[in-house]
Amino acid sequence: MRPMLEARALSKHYQQGSIAVAAVDSVSFSVLPGEIALIIGPSGSGKSTLLSMLGCILRPTSGAILLAGRDVGRLSDRELPRIRGRCFGFVFQSFHLFPFLTARENVETALRLRKVSARVRRERTVDLLARCGLEDRMDFYPASLSGGEKQRVAIARALVGDPFILLADEPTACLDSANGEIVFEMLRHFAQEKGKAVVIASHDPKARRFADRVYSLADGRIEVMTD
Amino acid sequence: MIWLATRLAFHNRARLLVTLFGVVFSAYLTLAETALYIGMMENATSIIRHSGTDLWVASKGVQNFDFAKPFPDERLKLIHGRAELSWAKPISLSWGFLKLPDGAQELVEIIGYDPAAPVGGPWDMASGAPGDVGGGANMIVDESAAQRLGKLRLGSLWELNDRSIKLVGVSRSAKTFTTAPIVFTSYVLAQDMTPDVSRQAAAAYIAIKLRNPADVERVAKALRHDLPDNEILTTSAFVERTILYWTVQTGMGAAFCLTAVLGLVVGAGTIGQTVFANTMEHLGEFATLKAMGATARDLNTIILAQAAIDACVGFSIAVPLALLSKAPLEKTGVTLAVDLKLIAALFCVTLAVALAAAYFSIRRVQNLDPATVFRS
């Protein structure tokens, strides 16, 4: 099977004063449809940098990213947002929900960006939030949701547009272990049920149970641990 | 995305209120200043514009309607024979004192015209008719003068330049730039009352109506030849010259313009600052939107729509305030010329200025690195 997302010799260098730091150093990586790839590594090892390059948010210094076999490095700055909106869903450690919108509106925003009609927007949002166990939290603002609830709203927002790939950066770092378990369970469900690719960066030991392949990242260099 | 802008703008109610306060204040200032200026210019030119004439004979170097320099009205004879003229009538303009019931004296502008062909007389009557000033010591006073002169009762007797004079009519909307009340009398009476009796009869202007208004430039040229000591102006040129005088010579235009522009600047500053504060406060959300695939156009729309919301809400509160303050302000003698055209024009200007004020926010968000969403 062809990888959904693939990185070839991907590097990102930052100039810190007079020295160049390789946040990500010649990383090769791939994830298949229906699969969860886990990237573990200590803080500062380059996980977030790698994920933002994989998600077409950050341009690599060198190397290539192939999205369903297509090199995205050639895309212009104007095309990239569209690719991100259509192909990727993002989940972040600190949720990044819109504080001025209710849970339902937060999720709907992802569909509004894709100019989905109001009726379809509403149907899909309500349906997905209900499946995330949030039917009685839909009209709550993020400030009055618990951490676990916030992350479930964030996951619903990432999934509602039906992306091919979901990128999650330390999605359970701010959650207790029970809520962390629920989040991983949701991500696995999404990968298996819908045949989507999921990439999780995490140092949560629980994550390994849910992963199909595990990469370890240290000082920007990657190593395959299980295949 | 306008929806998102609305939610963002209304999220911080306190900030919105403070912003609206500033915008309402500045929009009101701009609107009122502009309307006052237009009102003054309308008053300064009202008699010229409502005379129904094509050409004006004035003394050389005339600057505006109110500051007329009289010339002998015998010059009328020099042009009487001309076939192109439908009629030519003298108008006099002088200043006098009207004695009030309490004994006080009020300075008034006396306009004398021919009651038989009321050119230069009142054009809109609350009571009486323009022709009523004929046949004796009669006058028509504008209703706007009631504030200064007291009750204007038809048939009441007054004293103008120490002569008894009867009020035979009340006109509407005849005002001057100086805000001195206008008193219309017959040309003959006005001559009679001119303090300097030794002078020969003096007209301030000769108003001319042409048989064919299309001839105006050609006739003006011929009249300049006939009356070398006078200035011949078309009605529109006279209006322009009067407006130019009050606007430029007196520095009034600059003063009004400065205040109106300051109003716009304050409004733009308020909106720009609020939108920028909102943007800085929600940079994380903008980065998230960028990561989620929002295009530059989506983001610009969110920012510009916020500025537009502030401008629209602020402006739509300022307009009724301006309309409400019209009556009390006009009691003081000034005219607030607010009409739909002015409101529409100033709305466009306010909106444009507000959108321009969002420039820095747009720049900030355009340069925002969406990768910041991955930093906790």
Ligand SMILES: Nc1ncnc2c1ncn2[C@@H]1O[C@H](COP(=O)(O)OP(=O)(O)O)[C@@H](O)[C@H]1O
């Ligand atoms: N924008 C940046 N400028 C300079 N250095 C950066 C930047 N982003 C990340 N880094 C550096 O790259 C390294 C990897 O960071 P990051 O990808 O955030 O690691 P992790 O997510 O695994 O904690 C760190 O040393 C960090 O300081």
Ligand SMILES: [Mg+2]
């Ligand atoms: Mg990180």
